[in-house]
Amino acid sequence: MNGRARRGSRGDDGGSWIAPSSADQHRLVSRYRAGDRKIEAGRDLFSIGSSGGAIFNLLDGWVALYTLLEDGRRQIVQFALPGAVLGILPSKRAQATFGAQALTDVVVSVIPAAVLASFSRDEPEIxxxxxxxxxxxxxxxxxxxxxxxxxxxxxxxxxxxxxxFTRYRAQWPGTRIEEMALPLTQEQIGDATGLTFVHVNRVLSAMRKQGVVEFHYRRLRILDPDRLIEVAGVDPQMALSWLEGRSPG
Amino acid sequence: MNGRARRGSRGDDGGSWIAPSSADQHRLVSRYRAGDRKIEAGRDLFSIGSSGGAIFNLLDGWVALYTLLEDGRRQIVQFALPGAVLGILPSKRAQATFGAQALTDVVVSVIPAAVLASFSRDEPEIxxxxxxxxxxxxxxxxxxxxxxxxxxxxxxxxxxxxxxFTRYRAQWPGTRIEEMALPLTQEQIGDATGLTFVHVNRVLSAMRKQGVVEFHYRRLRILDPDRLIEVAGVDPQMALSWLEGRSPG
DNA sequence: CGCGGCCTTGAGCAACATCAACAATAGTGG
DNA sequence: CCACTATTGTTGATGTTGCTCAAGGCCGCG
Incomplete structure (x- = not known):
């Protein structure tokens, strides 16, 4: 039993940290850029219980997919980065069991379900x-x-x-940065890891003191990549292949 | 940190609890029953790291999808029941990051990836x-x-x-049983819930004493459905619709 | 009837939650 | 530029959940 407390939030907050760049590389369907929509940080692209008439192709920004328990406990089940496809439902007229919240200002291309259906007839590739x-x-x-x-x-x-970090960096292949804007609060990290924000804070403090990573007010700096990989308990082989953006061999 | 201990296992154990019945209702592709294969309880349909040339359509039996950590900790990420489709990989020549273990004797229809590709060209519906x-x-x-x-x-x-229970019962609509053969050990329940088998045992004992459910040697009996729904923290509305096999209204 | 896997129970402890106060930061309006 | 406020981060004290270790019982099977 945990994470019951939720701190006040209203969902404003601005964010244009993300380099806009050519968002087109992330398009599922390249024609039609009419359906593009901008959503400001903090708002939901869709909410729990909404019956999906549309699919969202995330072009720019960060989105958190989350579920809720009746008493307010929350779990973030996925972070979506540009290129992600959101809102696909198991069946027509099913209701979404999870919501999607913009973590930054976001640009999506909206594809109505009907349109998608016709695409899939024309081009099964899609x-x-x-x-x-x-x-x-x-x-x-x-x-x-x-x-x-x-x-x-x-x-x-x-x-x-x-x-x-690796997913973010995969978007700019070849770069060698070890610092990034990570538009999360410690509470959101807690919601994603199944911890309380208090404990997340302690863990982050410890890792900072030990020179592994530094996360402070939405900036992440990797101080010691190898150490981080070790602490994360990831196969170094695999981690390396992530960092280099190739498939694990 | 938990669930590090793994008890000895060799994976024998018989299981033909499941009524065989007409397995054809679960077929993804109805022609060709040539590719059908039987796998005995305890064996893997495919393992972590296998590069998937094939897709499995589960026709009969129970399967657990699991992941492993280097030190042997294990997480069961999904239980597959007849009708499930297993082994789809994010990309060709990617390696599976999870394995699939038969919990009972199992019948699958094996569909080579190439065949599936051609099907999907012919019939995009699939x-x-x-x-x-x-x-x-x-x-x-x-x-x-x-x-x-x-x-x-x-x-x-x-x-x-x-x-x-509800997923199992959905296979025999209309029946009103509240008892079933559930081919799991308490350790597997632990692996699925992120607990140790010791603690699972304590939880189950408590629930038995309180007259909620009884789980003993792979037989599950629901003593008090309403109570169980309450303990599970599920919206009664939703639970009801599960039990009746209709979509949540 | 002996063995291997599984279940059961107890004692002690570590990890993480909860509660509570306070500090740092960014955003807002003057 | 400053004061003000909401949000987020930080730290301590204390409590609980669930883990670990350990021993023994049960069940099915050869």
Whole structure:
């Protein structure tokens, strides 16, 4: 039993940390940029219980997918980065069991379900890409679940930071930065790792003191990558391949 | 940090509890029953690291999808029941990050990836069904993740039992049993809920004493459904719709 | 009837939650 | 530029949940 307390929030907060760059590389369907929509940080792209008439292709910004328990406990189940496809439902007229909250200002291309259906008839390729995207989401969910179920607090936090860092960096291949804007609060890290924000804070403090990572007011700096990989309990082989953006061999 | 201990196992154990019945209702692709394969309880359908040339359509039996950490900690990320589609990889020549272990003797129809690709060209409908199946898997994974991340041990166990019970019963619509063969050890329940088998045992004992459920040597009996729903922390509305096999209204 | 896997129970402890206060920061309006 | 406020981060004291270690009982099977 944990994470019951929720601190006051109203969901404003601005964020244009993310370099806009050419968002088109992330488009699922390249024609039509009419359906593009901007959503400001803190708002929901869609909420729990909404019946999905549309699919969102995230072009720019960060989004958190989350679930809620009746008493307010919250779990962030996924962080979506540009290129992600959101809002696919198991069946037509099913209700979403999770919501999607913009962590930064966000640009999405909105694809009505009907349009998608017709696309998939014309070009089965697109449905296949969708399936692969979903398979990836599943794999990531399994990975996260393993983290939450079987790793210590320290390992979980390290693993999350490492994951987000590598996914972020994969968008700018070839760069060698070890610092980034990570638009999360410690509470959100807690919601993603199944911890309280108080404990997240302690874990982060410890890791800072030990010179592993520094996370302060939404800036993440990796001080010692190897150490981080070790703490996260990730196979170094695999971690290396993540960092270099190739498939694990 | 938990669940490090793993008890000796060799994976024998028989299980033909499941009524064989007409397994054809669970077929993704109805022609060709040539590719059918039987796998005995305890064996893996595929293992971590295997590069998937094939997809499995589970026709009969129970399967556990699991991940491993280097030091042997294990997380069961999903239980697959007849009708499930297993082994879809995020990309061709990617390696599976999770394995699939038969909990009972199992019958699967094996569909080589190449065959699936050609099917999806002929009949885009199939790819779409695949996508929906994957979307459902994602939703279930998110649900489970929330359980593990945010619920107490008691709630987690109750939630899992309730889920498995309703999913099992959905296969025989209209029946009103509240007892079933559940081919799991307490250790496997622990691996699925992120607990140790010792603690699972204590939780189950408590729930038995309180007249909620009885789980003993792989037989599950629901003593007090309403109570179980309450303990699991599930919206009664939703639970009711599960039990009746209709979509939540 | 002996063995291996599984379940059960107790004692002690570590990890993490909760409660509570306070400090740092960014955003807002003057 | 400063004062003001909401949010977020920090730290300590204390409590609880669930883990670890350990021993023994139960059940099915050869």
């Amino acid at each position: 449905t296949m890409r969708l399936a692969r995207s979903l398979a990836r989401d599943c794999s990531m969910a399994y990975d996260r679940m393993t983290s939450i179920g079987r790793r210590s607090a320290r390992e979980r936090v390290a693993h999350l930071l490492l994951e987000l | 790819t779409m069904r695949l996508a929906r199946s994957l979307a459902r898997d994602c939703s279930m994974a998110y649900d489970r993740m929330t359980s593990i991340g945010r619920r107490s041990a008691r709630e987690r166990v109750a939630h899992l039992l309730l889920e498995l």
